[in-house]
Amino acid sequence: MLTGNQIRKEFIEFFKNKSHKHFESASLIPDDPTLLLTVAGMVPFKPYFLGQKEAPYPRVTTYQKCIRTNDLENVGRTARHHTFFEMLGNFSFGDYFKEEAIAWSWEFVTEVLKLDKDKLWVSVFTTDDEAEQIWIDKCKFPKERIVRLGEDENWWAAGPTGSCGPCSEIHVDLGPSYGGDENSKLGDEGTDNRFIEIWNLVFTEWNRKEDGSLEPLPKKNIDTGAGLERIAAMVQGKSNNFETDLLFPLVEEAGRLTNSKYGDNQDVNFSLKVITDHSRAVTFLINDGVIPSNEGRGYVLRRILRRAVRHGRLLGQSELFLYKMVDKVVSMMGEAYPDLKKNIEHIKKVVKIEEEKFSRTLDQGIQLVNQEIEKAKKEGQNKLSGDVTFKLYDTYGFPYELTEEICGENGVEVSKEEFEAKMEEQKEKARSAREVIMEKGQDSFIEEFYDKNGTTEFVGYESSEEKARLLNIRESKDGKLLMIFDKTPFYAEAGGQTSDHGTIKGNGFEGRVIDVQKQKGIYVHTVEVVAGNAKEQEEYTLEIDRAIRAAITKNHSATHLLHKALREVLGEHVQQAGSYVNAQRLRFDFNHYEAMTEEQLDRVEDLVNEKIAQALEVDIRNMSMDEAKKEGAMALFGDKYGSVVRVVKVGDFSIELCGGTHIDNIGKIGLFKIESESGIAAGVRRIEAVTGTQAYKFVKQIENNLKTIAKTVKSDLTNVVDRVERLNETLRENSKEIETLKAKVTSYEAKSLNDDAEEINGVKVVAKTFKDKNAEELRQMVDSLKEKLGSCVVILGSGEDKAIFAVGVTKDLIGKVKAGVLVKEAAQVAGGNGGGRPDFAQAGGKDADKVEEAVAKAKEVLKTLL
Structure with missing residues (x-):
C-alpha cells in the first residue's frame, strides 16, 4: 500500500517518464491579480492556457500546494473538505490531447495506484462522444460505468468568453453503505458521499466568442488535477481523508497537544480535524510570506488560525498550542517542500504571536457572544442584529465568522448582509476622513507647487555638487525638513535604486540629506538639521556623498x-x-x-x-x-x-x-x-x-570560517575539505556501530526480560522500567517480547529528561485489553497523555521521576481488565 509521500513521488516519476518537465510547486501567492491565493494546480500556468505567454515546455507535471476557503464552515465536519490541499497535475500546452491524457490517467490509476478497476466510474461531458470512445477503445472501460454530465459538472471555462472545454472525471465507488443501492450509478441523487472524484481531465479545445458561439482553439491544451488527499484515502482504504497517513499523524498530534483523543465523540473529532487541517494551511501561508492582518491574504490566514485556536479551547486547551503543531507539519512535509525546514522558526514565531494576541480576547469574545445569544433568546428573538455582530468585531476584535459559528451551534441566526453593511458604513466614514486629511497633505501641496513652479531639474548624471535655489521648505511630521530646490544632483529613489545621501550647506545652515523622493517631476529632499536655519529663495550648495553614490x-x-x-x-x-x-x-x-x-x-x-x-x-x-x-x-x-x-x-x-x-x-x-x-x-x-x-x-568571512574549521579539525586550509569528509565518514561509521550495538543490547535485554514475565489470570505480563531508553528502543523491545512470548501484554517505561512509555498487546488479547488504554493511564500519572492502536501504543509525560509509579498504575489497571 502506497503512502501519501510515495503517491506524490510516483506521480511525478510517471509523467517524467512520459517526457514531462517537473516544475516545483509555485507559491500560494499567485502571480495573478485576479486571484487572492493559488486555488488549483493550473493557476501558475494560466498565462500559458490563455495564450498570454509562451510555455517554456510543452509538457509539464507538478504537485501544487493550494488553499481554498469557500467552504470553510464544512472543514472538519466532512470527510473531504480542506483549506490546504495538494493537487497533482499533468499539463500539455499544444502538445498531446485527449487520447494520451485519458490513457495515461487510466494507466496510473490501475497500474501504479492499483485501484480496483471494478470500483471505478467515469464521467464525460454530455456531447463528448470522442472522450467516451477513447475510454472504451483505449482503456477497455465498460460503457455501462461511463456517465454523461452537463456543464455544472463536466465543463471548464476561463470566463464568460475565451478558452473553455469539456472535462472527464474518474470516480471511486465506495459502495451502497455510503448511499444508494446495488443499482445506483454515478450522478444519482443521494450518492455524493459514495462516488468520490479523484481525477479531473480538462480538454481545453474551444474559444467562446462574445455571441456565445464556439470556435476551435489553434492549440489544444490539457489541464488535469488529482487531489492527493483523496487519492491517498482511496489507495489506503479510508473513507475519510483525515485517517490517511498524510493527515492522521497530525490528528494524533492535535490530540496530544489538547489532551483529547480522536474517536471519543463527534465533537472531539470535529475540533481535531479543524486543528489538523488549519495547522497545515497556516504553516504554508506563512512560509510563502503571508502575515496575519485584517485584509486580503492576511485576513484569510488570521481567520483560519483563529478558528483553529478556538477549537483548541473547545477541547479544553487554554494554553498556547497551535504553534507547536508547526513542528509536526514540517516533519511530515519537509521532504516535499524543503523550504519549510529553513523557515520553521519564523513560521512558529508568527503563529505564536498571533495565537497569544487572539487568546487574550478569545475568552472575553466567547463570553460576550454567549451573553448576546442569551439576551436575544430572553427577548424572544432568534437572531443577532448587525449592530451586535459589528460591535463584537469592531470593539472587541472578535471575528464575524466565529460569531456566526457559535450562533449556529446555538441555533441562533446572524445576517452577514447586515454585518457587511455596518462594515461599509465604517469604511465610508474612514474614506471621508482621509479625504479631509489629504486636502491638507502632501499630494495636494505638490499639485499647488507644480501649478506655481513646474518641475525641478535633476543634474546628478553629470554633477555630484551643485549650487541651487531653495524654492520651498516645510517641516515633516517627525520634525525633519522637506526641501525643494530648483535643481539637484541628488538621485531620487526610483526603479529599485535607493536615493543619494549627502549634505546641504550655505548661509549658516547645514543639513544631512537622508532621503529624496520625486513626485510629478519635483524632487523633495528629506533633511536632518545639523546647524542653523534655511530660508526660501536663498542659494545653497548641494553635495552628494560620493562614496555612497x-x-x-x-x-x-x-x-x-x-x-x-x-x-x-x-x-x-x-x-x-x-x-x-x-x-x-x-x-x-x-x-x-x-x-x-x-x-x-x-x-x-x-x-x-x-x-x-x-x-x-x-x-x-x-x-x-x-x-x-x-x-x-x-x-x-x-x-x-x-x-x-x-x-x-x-x-x-x-x-x-x-x-x-x-x-x-x-x-x-x-x-x-x-x-x-x-x-x-x-x-x-x-x-x-x-x-x-x-x-x-x-x-x-568565509575564509575566516574555514580557518576556524581547519584549526578545529587539526588541518590546514589546503586539506580541510578532505579532513572534514574523513571525520564525517568516521562519525557515520561510529554511529552505525553504536546503533548496531544498541540494537544488540536491546535484543539482549529483551531476552533477559523473558525471565521477568509473570502470569496474571493466565496471561503473561512484562512490566519494566528503564532510565536511558528512547522511544524506538522501547518499541523494539515490545516487538521482540511479543514475538518470543507469543501471547502477552508488555508495559515498558523509561525516564531521564522526560517520561516515555510503550505498551504492546498480542492480537489474541486485544478483545480484553487495549494498548492505548494502558499507555494513557501510564502517561497521565507522569503528567502527559496519549493513545494508539489496540495492539501497540506509545505516549510521553513531563515527569521522568514518576515512570515507575506510572508503569505500576498501568499494571494495576491491566489486572482489573483481566
Missing part, C-alpha cells in the same frame, strides 16, 4: 550584468521582476520556473566576474524608443518610458533601458558574489548579492 552605482550596474548572465545560463524566458539596490547590496528578482542549481549559480557568478575582469566600458545615451529597440535594448520590469529613453550599454554584453546611475567602467565593481538564491512567489526567484568591498568582506 559609488557603491550604489556598482551594485546597480552589477544587476545589469546579472540579468544578462541569467538569460545566458537559464534561457531567454528570464525577465526582471523587480530589484532593490543600495550601497551595501543588491537584490534581483526574476521569472524562472524552478530553483537554480549550484552549478547554474556558479556559472552565473563566473560569467559576471569574467565581464568585470574584462573592464568593459559602460556607454549611456539618450535615444528614441524606436532607436533603442533597433539597438536591442531590453525594458525593465515596472518602468515607464517616454518617447526619449536612456539606454545603458555594457560593452557588447548587455543593453537595457534604465534611468538609474551607473559607473563608467564595469571593472570598477571589482568583485561580484552571490549570497543566496530563493523563491519568493509563483515562478519568481530572488538573488541577493554583494560587490566591491562588501563582496571582499563576505569572502573574507
Whole structure:
C-alpha cells in the first residue's frame, strides 16, 4: 500500500517518464491579480492556457500546494473538505490531447495506484462522444460505468468568453453503505458521499466568442488535477481523508497537544480535524510570506488560525498550542517542500504571536457572544442584529465568522448582509476622513507647487555638487525638513535604486540629506538639521556623498550584468521582476520556473566576474524608443518610458533601458558574489548579492570560517575539505556501530526480560522500567517480547529528561485489553497523555521521576481488565 509521500513521488516519476518537465510547486501567492491565493494546480500556468505567454515546455507535471476557503464552515465536519490541499497535475500546452491524457490517467490509476478497476466510474461531458470512445477503445472501460454530465459538472471555462472545454472525471465507488443501492450509478441523487472524484481531465479545445458561439482553439491544451488527499484515502482504504497517513499523524498530534483523543465523540473529532487541517494551511501561508492582518491574504490566514485556536479551547486547551503543531507539519512535509525546514522558526514565531494576541480576547469574545445569544433568546428573538455582530468585531476584535459559528451551534441566526453593511458604513466614514486629511497633505501641496513652479531639474548624471535655489521648505511630521530646490544632483529613489545621501550647506545652515523622493517631476529632499536655519529663495550648495553614490552605482550596474548572465545560463524566458539596490547590496528578482542549481549559480557568478575582469566600458545615451529597440535594448520590469529613453550599454554584453546611475567602467565593481538564491512567489526567484568591498568582506568571512574549521579539525586550509569528509565518514561509521550495538543490547535485554514475565489470570505480563531508553528502543523491545512470548501484554517505561512509555498487546488479547488504554493511564500519572492502536501504543509525560509509579498504575489497571 502506497503512502501519501510515495503517491506524490510516483506521480511525478510517471509523467517524467512520459517526457514531462517537473516544475516545483509555485507559491500560494499567485502571480495573478485576479486571484487572492493559488486555488488549483493550473493557476501558475494560466498565462500559458490563455495564450498570454509562451510555455517554456510543452509538457509539464507538478504537485501544487493550494488553499481554498469557500467552504470553510464544512472543514472538519466532512470527510473531504480542506483549506490546504495538494493537487497533482499533468499539463500539455499544444502538445498531446485527449487520447494520451485519458490513457495515461487510466494507466496510473490501475497500474501504479492499483485501484480496483471494478470500483471505478467515469464521467464525460454530455456531447463528448470522442472522450467516451477513447475510454472504451483505449482503456477497455465498460460503457455501462461511463456517465454523461452537463456543464455544472463536466465543463471548464476561463470566463464568460475565451478558452473553455469539456472535462472527464474518474470516480471511486465506495459502495451502497455510503448511499444508494446495488443499482445506483454515478450522478444519482443521494450518492455524493459514495462516488468520490479523484481525477479531473480538462480538454481545453474551444474559444467562446462574445455571441456565445464556439470556435476551435489553434492549440489544444490539457489541464488535469488529482487531489492527493483523496487519492491517498482511496489507495489506503479510508473513507475519510483525515485517517490517511498524510493527515492522521497530525490528528494524533492535535490530540496530544489538547489532551483529547480522536474517536471519543463527534465533537472531539470535529475540533481535531479543524486543528489538523488549519495547522497545515497556516504553516504554508506563512512560509510563502503571508502575515496575519485584517485584509486580503492576511485576513484569510488570521481567520483560519483563529478558528483553529478556538477549537483548541473547545477541547479544553487554554494554553498556547497551535504553534507547536508547526513542528509536526514540517516533519511530515519537509521532504516535499524543503523550504519549510529553513523557515520553521519564523513560521512558529508568527503563529505564536498571533495565537497569544487572539487568546487574550478569545475568552472575553466567547463570553460576550454567549451573553448576546442569551439576551436575544430572553427577548424572544432568534437572531443577532448587525449592530451586535459589528460591535463584537469592531470593539472587541472578535471575528464575524466565529460569531456566526457559535450562533449556529446555538441555533441562533446572524445576517452577514447586515454585518457587511455596518462594515461599509465604517469604511465610508474612514474614506471621508482621509479625504479631509489629504486636502491638507502632501499630494495636494505638490499639485499647488507644480501649478506655481513646474518641475525641478535633476543634474546628478553629470554633477555630484551643485549650487541651487531653495524654492520651498516645510517641516515633516517627525520634525525633519522637506526641501525643494530648483535643481539637484541628488538621485531620487526610483526603479529599485535607493536615493543619494549627502549634505546641504550655505548661509549658516547645514543639513544631512537622508532621503529624496520625486513626485510629478519635483524632487523633495528629506533633511536632518545639523546647524542653523534655511530660508526660501536663498542659494545653497548641494553635495552628494560620493562614496555612497559609488557603491550604489556598482551594485546597480552589477544587476545589469546579472540579468544578462541569467538569460545566458537559464534561457531567454528570464525577465526582471523587480530589484532593490543600495550601497551595501543588491537584490534581483526574476521569472524562472524552478530553483537554480549550484552549478547554474556558479556559472552565473563566473560569467559576471569574467565581464568585470574584462573592464568593459559602460556607454549611456539618450535615444528614441524606436532607436533603442533597433539597438536591442531590453525594458525593465515596472518602468515607464517616454518617447526619449536612456539606454545603458555594457560593452557588447548587455543593453537595457534604465534611468538609474551607473559607473563608467564595469571593472570598477571589482568583485561580484552571490549570497543566496530563493523563491519568493509563483515562478519568481530572488538573488541577493554583494560587490566591491562588501563582496571582499563576505569572502573574507568565509575564509575566516574555514580557518576556524581547519584549526578545529587539526588541518590546514589546503586539506580541510578532505579532513572534514574523513571525520564525517568516521562519525557515520561510529554511529552505525553504536546503533548496531544498541540494537544488540536491546535484543539482549529483551531476552533477559523473558525471565521477568509473570502470569496474571493466565496471561503473561512484562512490566519494566528503564532510565536511558528512547522511544524506538522501547518499541523494539515490545516487538521482540511479543514475538518470543507469543501471547502477552508488555508495559515498558523509561525516564531521564522526560517520561516515555510503550505498551504492546498480542492480537489474541486485544478483545480484553487495549494498548492505548494502558499507555494513557501510564502517561497521565507522569503528567502527559496519549493513545494508539489496540495492539501497540506509545505516549510521553513531563515527569521522568514518576515512570515507575506510572508503569505500576498501568499494571494495576491491566489486572482489573483481566
